[in-house]
Amino acid sequence: MSKLDKIFDSVNERSLFKDKQVLQSNYTPENIPHRDEQIENVASILAPALLGNKTSNLFIYGATGTGKTLSIQHVTNELSKRASENNILRIEYINCKLKKVADTEYRILAELIRKLGGKVPATGLPTDQVYLKFLDILENNKEKLFILILDEIDQAVKKINDEFLYNFTRLNSELNKTQIIIVGISNDLRFLDSLDPRVRSSLSEEELVFPPYNAIQLQDILRKRADKAFKDGVFNEGVIAKCAAYAAREHGDARRALDLLRVAGEIAERNSSNKIKIEHIDQANDKIERDKILDIIETGTKQFQMVLYSIIELVNRSNEKNKNIFTGDIFDYYENLCRKVNIDCLTQRRVSDIIAELDMLGLINSRVISKGRHGRMREIKLAIPDKIKGKSKEILEGSLGL
Numbered sequence: 001m002s003k004l005d006k007i008f009d010s011v012n013e014r015s016l017f018k019d020k021q022v023l024q025s026n027y028t029p030e031n032i033p034h035r036d037e038q039i040e041n042v043a044s045i046l047a048p049a050l051l052g053n054k055t056s057n058l059f060i061y062g063a064t065g066t067g068k069t070l071s072i073q074h075v076t077n078e079l080s081k082r083a084s085e086n087n088i089l090r091i092e093y094i095n096c097k098l099k100k101v102a103d104t105e106y107r108i109l110a111e112l113i114r115k116l117g118g119k120v121p122a123t124g125l126p127t128d129q130v131y132l133k134f135l136d137i138l139e140n141n142k143e144k145l146f147i148l149i150l151d152e153i154d155q156a157v158k159k160i161n162d163e164f165l166y167n168f169t170r171l172n173s174e175l176n177k178t179q180i181i182i183v184g185i186s187n188d189l190r191f192l193d194s195l196d197p198r199v200r201s202s203l204s205e206e207e208l209v210f211p212p213y214n215a216i217q218l219q220d221i222l223r224k225r226a227d228k229a230f231k232d233g234v235f236n237e238g239v240i241a242k243c244a245a246y247a248a249r250e251h252g253d254a255r256r257a258l259d260l261l262r263v264a265g266e267i268a269e270r271n272s273s274n275k276i277k278i279e280h281i282d283q284a285n286d287k288i289e290r291d292k293i294l295d296i297i298e299t300g301t302k303q304f305q306m307v308l309y310s311i312i313e314l315v316n317r318s319n320e321k322n323k324n325i326f327t328g329d330i331f332d333y334y335e336n337l338c339r340k341v342n343i344d345c346l347t348q349r350r351v352s353d354i355i356a357e358l359d360m361l362g363l364i365n366s367r368v369i370s371k372g373r374h375g376r377m378r379e380i381k382l383a384i385p386d387k388i389k390g391k392s393k394e395i396l397e398g399s400l401g402l
Contacts, residue, residue, distance in 0.1 A: 015231075016265050016276065022229040023262040025255055032074055033224065034217045035067045038210055042075045045206055046181075049079065052088045052144040054179040057169070057203050059153075061189045062210030065253030068185050069151055071210070076147065076183075089145040092116075096156035097299065105164040108156065109134050112148070116141065135171065138178045146180050153184035154191045159301060162199045169202040212252025218244035221254050222261060230265065236277045239264070246285055260284050290388050296361055297395050303346055307354045309396040310334040311364060312389070315382045327355060327378045341400055355380070 021027055032039065048055050062068050076091045083089045092115050096102040101111050109130045110120045118137045120130055138146055148168070150156065157165065165182075172179050182203070184191075189209070192200060213221065222240050243264070247257030261276075263284035268276045297308065310333040314325045331348050338345040346354075355378070358364045365381045384392050396402070 016234045016269055016274070017229060018231050019229055020262065020265075022225050023258045023265075025258070028070065028073065029225070032067055032070050033221055034213060035071050035210070038067070038208060039071050039075060041208055042071060043078075045208075046075060046079060046147070046183075049089050049145050049147065049181065050082055054145060054172075055181055057182040057184070057205040058208070059184045059186065059192060059203075059205050060208050060210065061186050061191065063212055063251035063253065064187050065247070065250075065255035065257070066210040066212055067254065068210050072149060072151075072183060072185060076149065079147075087142045089147060090116075090141065090143040091147040091149065093149040093151065095151045096154075096159075097152040099299070102150075102156050103159045105160050105167070106130055108160075108164065113137060131167070131171070135174060138175060138180075141178060144178060146178055147183060148180060149183045149185070151185045152187065154186045154188045157191075157195070162195045165195070166199040166202050169199075213248070213254050214252060215241075215244045215248040218247050218252065218254060218257050222257055225258060226261060229262075230276075234265075234268075234274070234276055236275050238278055239276050239281060242278050242281045246281065256288070259288055263287055290385065293363065293384060293388060294391060294395065296363065297392050298399070302343060302400070303350075304354055304357070305396050305399055306337055306341075306343065307334055307351055308358060308363065309393070309400060309402070310337055311355075311358070311380060311382060312384075312393055312396070315380075325380050327352060327380065330355065330380065341402065 042058070042060070045058055046055055060068050060072065073093070076093075079089065080091055092112060094102055094108065094111060096108075100107065102108050106123065106125075106127050109127070110122065113120045113130070113134055116134075116137045118133060120133055153165075168180065168182060182205075184205075188194075192203075192205070192207070195203075219240055222243055226235070226240065240261075243257050243260045246260055247253050250256045260281060261284075264276050264280040267283050267287075268280045271280075273280070297305070300308070307330065310330050311325070314329055314333055317323075318325050331351050334351055335345055355364070355366065359366045362383055365383050366378050368376050369379050382389075
């Protein structure tokens with residue numbers, strides 16, 4: 001028997017999992033713990049739709065992993081079941097973070113037309129023609145209401161602009177038989193404040209905020225899922241508590257907690273351990289942190305990537321010369337890079353906004369220092385771990401065609 005045969009044959013004996021799917025982000029539990037109040041609020045706002053009445057648009061905020069998407073899907077699934085007998089409403093979901101689905105106004109419309117049973121070419125038509133096609137399909141559908149769930153809506157606004165939201169709200173004035181209700185989900189609590197006042201006033205929205213889970217709630221969520229996901233007796237003392245503590249530090253992120261537990265289980269299996277130990281949780285946390293950074297870099301907008309690449313290059317040069325780097329240096333490098341790759345250059349103020357975003361995401365550290373009569377300057381240091389700096393640069397060069 002070969003070594004590979006032994007590995008493949010022993011996989012079931014070594015496995016600590018009973019049902020790994022339970023820990024995946026796309027798993028929908030029967031009950032959503034510690035979110036009763038939020039679920040009831042969402043249901044109260046959307047319930048009039050069952051009578052064919054248009055409700056307010058709804059915007060839901062909260063940090064990643066606070067149960068926003070799960071709760072919305074739970075309520076809208078129940079709404080769909082209730083409405084299935086009389087064809088009053090239709091509900092469609094779009095994840096605005098997905099490339100080639102929601103990175104242009106055209107693609108969002110094309111995806112919605114496809115979901116409604118129509119066809120439109122991937123590119124090539126004027127956007128106003130695609131809008132007309134979308135309106136035509138809605139008017140010819142039997143449902144009176146169309147609930148459109150835009151998950152991570154802030155990502156679409158970043159990639160496109162807020163004009164598409166305004167366009168969607170204006171469609172209702174052109175529809176006779178159907179009305180559109182927008183449900184936006186965002187991780188950014190300041191999302192609505194960032195919109196153009198004209199767009200904001202057109203939304204006439206209700207808002208709900210999902211608070212972070214605390215460590216006790218996270219432990220409860222983890223235990224319930226772990227009972228279904230793992231075989232009996234595979235946890236060392238303190239593993240669940242450690243997992244919850246890590247996630248509570250990350251703004252009460254239940255998704256992060258579940259990922260930690262799953263990855264820790266995988267690491268324990270690969271190490272041929274029959275128990276998941278605290279050290280496996282620590283190793284899982286390091287791995288997830290690295291993967292998260294690379295994902296942020298890979299899915300960022302072109303301008304986001306350009307500014308980050310400028311910082312990485314300048315830091316590499318400054319380390320050789322033992323110099324600090326400042327926002328002015330970054331803008332100068334970024335301007336030259338824009339010319340090199342033939343991309344429109346943003347204003348210095350907009351580049352400063354992206355630098356602030358990079359700081360918030362933990363990819364850089366910045367601090368304001370006084371230069372006496374020369375005023376104040378922002379000093380920048382790279383915070384990407386050394387282990388993945390090379391991979392980060394490789395992703396950016398591939399995306400920007402450098």
